[in-house]
């Protein structure tokens with residue numbers, strides 16, 4: 730079956746990379762995700778990846794324990810570089826070609842993010858892993874994912890995370906939460922649904938990039954979504970009234 734999308738941005742939850750552990754990276758989880766990405770690249774999809782850092786450090790969490798917030802955010806961004814390097818390694822072990830591009834200069838380790846170069850990599854079927862978020866404190870990798878999706882002209886932003894979609898309330902706090910199949914950007918913002926930050930939703934809305942939130946643990950979901958299956962929750966423009 731041919732794919733419905735030719736260039737996508739995949740946001741991977743840092744926390745989901747831990748697998749069953751409570752810190753760091755689970756090699757089996759990483760290898761499985763790399764395999765799923767390689768699979769869709771082989772089917773002709775150009776894939777940009779943004780990895781979170783929640784499995785290592787989050788600036789807000791460090792600040793809550795007394796650390797300077799900007800220092801904490803810098804540590805969080807560097808944590809995403811660690812995850813990006815691990816993902817690059819996992820992809821290359823499966824035979825894919827991957828490049829890490831960082832928003833913070835760290836040239837001994839990876840390339841800088843240069844938009845036109847990133848697009849060239851994608852055209853050559855290389856997986857581009859965008860590291861260090863936006864390069865600025867007080868942001869998240871969700872915002873970085875929306876930003877990079879707009880910059881590379883992605884036609885879909887996939888948020889692969891620990892939940893299987895967007896609920897009316899946080900399902901981690903309320904077991905009676907009900908999942909939506911689809912929502913408009915405006916509904917997500919007005920209902921203040923927290924699965925992604927508002928800045929990320931607003932950027933996608935302004936650039937008309939649909940977002941699909943799905944469970945990273947669901948095997949084969951990436952390919953199925955790119956083939957057009959309705960998995961998780963889709964956020965897009967509200968249909969116009971006739």
Ligand SMILES: Nc1ncnc2c1ncn2[C@@H]1O[C@H](COP(=O)(O)OP(=O)(O)OP(=O)(O)O)[C@@H](O)[C@H]1O
Pocket residue numbers: 741742743744745780781782783784870871889890891892894895896897898899900901902922923924925
């Ligand atoms: N309305 C909601 N629907 C679904 N999930 C929600 C909702 N509100 C809050 N969440 C929470 O959002 C979380 C997923 O997003 P979160 O931003 O924590 O992870 P991430 O960005 O994918 O991870 P990381 O920071 O590790 O990269 C889930 O843990 C879920 O409990």
Ligand SMILES: O=c1ccn([C@@H]2O[C@H](COP(=O)(O)O)[C@@H](O)[C@H]2O)c(=O)[nH]1
Pocket residue numbers: 743780781782783786787788789801802803804805806807808809861862863864865866867868869870871873
């Ligand atoms: O643009 C950005 C992106 C991220 N950060 C910091 O990194 C951590 C990890 O990212 P998550 O999105 O939470 O996984 C984040 O908590 C911030 O501290 C940043 O400063 N700027």
